[in-house]
Amino acid sequence: MQLMKRMKRMVVLLLSTVLLVPTIVTASSTTPPTYHFEWQEGGGVNGEVIMKKGISYVDLENIAQLAGMSLNWDNKHLLLQLFGIDKTIEIRVGDSIAYLDGTKVNMGGVPFIQNKTLYVPARFVVTALQGAGLKWDKNKQILNAVQIHKYDRKTSTYGGLVYSVDYNSGNVYTTNGKGVKRQIATQGSPFFEYITYQFQKTAGGLLLVTISDNYGEPHVHNQVLYLLIKNGSVVRQSKVNYFKRYTTNVTFYDGFIALTDGKKLRIFEDGTANLVDSINLVKLGDKDDNYFIEGIDKEFILFRANADGILKLYNRYTKDVVVLSEELLSGKQLEYAQTNDLPYWGDGLVYLGREGDSLMFRNDMMIEKDTTIYKYTLPDLS
DSSP: OHHHHHHHHHHHHHHHHHHHSOOOOOOOSSSOOEEEEEETTSOEEEEEOEEETTEEEEEHHHHHHHTTOEEEEOTTSOEEEEEETTEEEEEETTOSEEEETTEEEEOSSOOEEETTEEEEEHHHHHHHTTOEEEEEETTTTEEEEEEEOOOOSOEEEETTEEEEEOTTTOEEEEEOTTOOEEEEEEOSSOOOSEEEEEEEEOTTSOEEEEEEEEESSSSOEEEEEEEEEETTEEEEEEEEEEESOOOOOOOEETTEEEEEOSSEEEEEETTTOOEEEEEEHHHHHTSSSOEEEEEEOSSEEEEEETTTOOEEEEETTTOOEEEHHHHHOOHHHHHHHHHOOSSSSSOOEEEEEEETTEEEEEEOOSSSOOOOEEEEEOOOOO
8 A cells, every 4th residue: 555655656746747847949930839739549639839938838728629528617717627538637727736637736837828718838738638759840840749648529517517428338427526536327338429418407306417329330320328317316217229210309298207218118207206107119119119209298109110210199098009190191291101211211290299189290201391280189088
C-alpha cells in the first residue's frame, strides 16, 4: 500500500514537472503561428496559437469537443469542467492550477478567454489528452503533436451529472461535479457508434433516460436503452433493437410509463415505478418480431412490427386487434401499404392524435402526396 502511494506521488510530481516546461514559439512577422494536432485514430485538428510570455496557448474547447468530451461552464463562465470516458478536466480562468482526472496539476501557464474562446497552454492540452511529440516547426510556423486521444463520442449532462457509456462493455455511468464516477446500469452488450441521450422528468418525480445507438454502414441498425431512475438509482430498464425502419417509441401516457423490449410492453405507475401491466406484443401481432409503440392510452395501443411495418391497433377493453390500413385505406393506397418495400416494408400511417373517440392519422405514401386525414373511431362500449 505504501509503495503504491509513493508511486502515485511520483507520477503526479513528474506530470507537474513536465507541464511546467514552457513551449517556446517564435512567431514570424508574416505567418501567424498555428497548431496541428493529429488524432490517434487518424485525422487532425488545426487552430490558432496565441503567445504569452513565451508560452503557446491553444483553444481547448474546440479540441475537447472534437475529442468527444462534454463541456460544462459554471454560471459566471469562469469554471470549465470537461468529461469524457475515463477522462475529466477542470480549469478555472485566470488560475494556473487545474484538476486532471482528479489530480491537482500546474498547467505551466494561466488560461484566458479571448474572442469568447478559452485558451490553455498547449503542453497541458497535449499531456491531458495523452498525446505526444509536441514540437515547433519554425519554417512552417506550426506547433505539431501526435497521438491525441479521443474519449468516445458521447456524453451528456443532466441534473448536475454527466452520463456516459462504455462502448465495449455496454455499461452506463454517471460522474458528479467532484469527478466521482459510478456505474448505474449495463445493457449487457456493446454500444457501437452514434449515441444520443434524451432526459424526461415525470410528474411523479422519476427520470427516464433514453440512450439511442445508431450504427452500421449504412446506418440501418438502432438499439435503444431505456433507464427509469428513482432517487438516483435505476429501478427499471428495457432495451430494444430495430433494423432499417425506425420510429421513436411512445413512453408516457396519463400518469404511466410504457417501456418495450420489442417483444413485451411493460407499463409502470409514475412515482412508484410499480409494474401495473405487461402485454405480449408478439402474441398480439402474431409474428415473432420486435415491435414499435406508436400510440397508447387506457383504451388502445398502436403497435407496428419492425419487419412487415403494418400498423395495428389493440383495443385494451375488447382485446381485439385491428389492421388499420385495411380499415382506413382503399385502392392504390391499400395496395401500396400491403406491397411496398421501399425503403422498407409496410404502410405509411402516422398517428396524429385523438379527438374524442376518433384517432387521427395521415398517410405518408412514397408514390404520391396524400393530404387526407384518416379517422378511426373507437367502438362505443357504453
